[in-house]
Every structure is written in structure tokens, then in C-alpha cells.
Amino acid sequence: MSNLNDNDSSPPLEPALPELLVDQHVKYIQALDTKKNDLEYWLTEHLRVNGLYWGSTALHILGHPDALDKEQIVDYLVKCQHEDGGIGGHIDHDPHILSTLSAVQVLITYDRLDAINVDKVVDYVVSLQNDDGSFSGDSWGETDTRFIFCAVMCLSLLKRLDDKRVDLQKTIDYIVRCRNFDGGFGNSPGGESHAAQVYVCVGTLTILGALHHVDADQLGWWLSERQLKSGGLNGRPEKLEDVCYSWWVLSSLSMLKRRHWIDAPKLTRFILESQDTETGGIADRPGNIPDVFHTNFGICGLSLLGHPGLVAVDPVYCMPRHVIQRIGLHSDKH
Numbered sequence: 001m002s003n004l005n006d007n008d009s010s011p012p013l014e015p016a017l018p019e020l021l022v023d024q025h026v027k028y029i030q031a032l033d034t035k036k037n038d039l040e041y042w043l044t045e046h047l048r049v050n051g052l053y054w055g056s057t058a059l060h061i062l063g064h065p066d067a068l069d070k071e072q073i074v075d076y077l078v079k080c081q082h083e084d085g086g087i088g089g090h091i092d093h094d095p096h097i098l099s100t101l102s103a104v105q106v107l108i109t110y111d112r113l114d115a116i117n118v119d120k121v122v123d124y125v126v127s128l129q130n131d132d133g134s135f136s137g138d139s140w141g142e143t144d145t146r147f148i149f150c151a152v153m154c155l156s157l158l159k160r161l162d163d164k165r166v167d168l169q170k171t172i173d174y175i176v177r178c179r180n181f182d183g184g185f186g187n188s189p190g191g192e193s194h195a196a197q198v199y200v201c202v203g204t205l206t207i208l209g210a211l212h213h214v215d216a217d218q219l220g221w222w223l224s225e226r227q228l229k230s231g232g233l234n235g236r237p238e239k240l241e242d243v244c245y246s247w248w249v250l251s252s253l254s255m256l257k258r259r260h261w262i263d264a265p266k267l268t269r270f271i272l273e274s275q276d277t278e279t280g281g282i283a284d285r286p287g288n289i290p291d292v293f294h295t296n297f298g299i300c301g302l303s304l305l306g307h308p309g310l311v312a313v314d315p316v317y318c319m320p321r322h323v324i325q326r327i328g329l330h331s332d333k334h
């Protein structure tokens, strides 16, 4: 008997697009703090404040802003602030610019910035600037373009970019020195182009009104080359696709006004296929174990893609757009 399909010249049908498992992701994030018997919970103690930022941001973008106990979060973050103003990754952990930014983002999202000493946070951030314009991550001095972005974003969110103690022209000059021949940016001058470093450098230049230092066509081309056959994006040539790059690449393209240079339906499918249908949460790629970091950046990536039912995310601050508008930063101009 002949197979009817033998003569059918139409292309094979794509499998149905998985749906976004909103309720399961909410439950997954709510359960994270109950896993105190898991080794991983303790191994990631230094990331607890960052984890709160990823989890609470994902919940806000999913449209479930009340899924975590707000007052418990605020009390906890207050306990993480140190005498020098910096905020640690957990209670009794040394302050760091990464956790300081995360805490500021969470408190602003929940409209509870009043709970911490903001002047002291600013003192801490200002104390981290180096003579070359860069910022260190903490008092030990390691520097990286990530830390510059965190410092500049903190000052921007706190409306203290006009603090006379910082020299932001030097910061712009430093970021420009991190630009490579391919249009991308690295973690320091001469560092290899990497899509996440592109996000932090383009984000810094956007906040500081200095995006004219970027060749948007050249960098947009390099970013669009990050999309692989699977639809997923990688961070550098020859690397595997990874859901978190949906954020680093797409947000950068958004700031450069070239988001349409990515095949949106294919990327949407890749992110949705990376969901864990049993536990909730999103992994770095289909079939892997989910974590809150990739869950957040997957959901924020879908939001940038305009996925139905999601709250709009701001491409610079990676926070709900309505929050950025509430504090008057008007980032939708970018």
C-alpha cells in the first residue's frame, strides 16, 4: 500500500509550540526557599540575594507579584546591609556590588527602598570607583565590566548619577577601551567579546547617554550571529546555545533598536522547550535541570519577545517596565 505522504511535497509539520507553564514556574520559585535539605541550597548561600532578585523579577514578569512574602524579603535584605552601606549576598556575608544592586532592584520593585539607608549605599558604590574610571566588585579590588554596570545602574536607580565624587566620563572612556575590532565588548580592555559583557557595556553606555560610541550595525550583526539552528542563542562563536543568552543578546539588540534581527518564533520555541514540565522552572537548554537564574532570564527573554500574557520588562534595568516608569526613569525611550 502506498503511503499517502510519499507524494506530499508540503514541508513536515513543526511540533506544536509548548505553552508557557506560568503556574508551575510560580510554584517552582515559591518552593526554592524550602529546599534546605538540598546541598545546593547551602552551596549557593552567597547568591541568596541575587536569587531573590531573579525569583522576584520572574514572578513580577509572570504577573504574580504577590507570590512571595514581601515583608519577609524586606526584613531579610535590611539584615544584609553593612555599616559601610554595601549589601552582602546573605546575612553576615561581605558586601559586594552584585548583591548590592540585586537588593536595590528588589526593594525598588516592591516599593520599599525606604527600608534601607540609601545614602550609605551611595557611599559604598562611590567608594568602589577606581582611578581609571572602572568600578571594583568589592573592597578587594577585582574589576570587571559587570561591576561597572552594577555600580552605574545602582546610582541611576537611586537617582544619584550626579554625585560629584564619581567621574562618569572616565567610566565611559574605560568602557570604550573594552570595545573590540568585531564591535563586541569584553570584561576588560583586550578581553574577548562575550554577549553578556556586551549587555553590561551597552547598558552602561545607554544609562550614561553615550551609546553613540557603539556601531549599532556592526554590533547588531555580531549579536544576531549568536542565533543557532535550534533557535537558541550562544554567548560567543563556537559555544552552545543557552537560555540566559536570550536575555543578554536580546536586551542588547533592544537597546540598539535591532531586536528584529533575531528570529523571534525560533527563539520563543527554544525557551519554551527548555521548561521543565515536571518541576516547573527553565533550564539552560532543553532536557537540563532548571534553576532560578535561567528561569528568570528565559521569562524576561520571552517578555522582550512580546510573548502573550507577560508583563513588559525593561531591556536596560531587567525589571518590570512599569516599575522603571513609576520611578521616572523613562527607559522606554531606549
Ligand code: FPP
Residues within 6 Å of the ligand: 098, 146, 149, 150, 196, 197, 200, 235, 317, 318
Ligand atoms: C554570564 O556569565 C553573565 C555575565 C558575564 C553578566 C552578568 C551580569 C550582571 C551580573 C550584571 C547585572 C545583571 C542584571 C540583569 C541586572 P557566565 O560566567 O555564566 O558566562 P558563560 O556563559 O561564558 O559561562
Ligand code: ZN
Residues within 6 Å of the ligand: 242, 243, 244, 245, 284, 294
Ligand atoms: Zn546560562
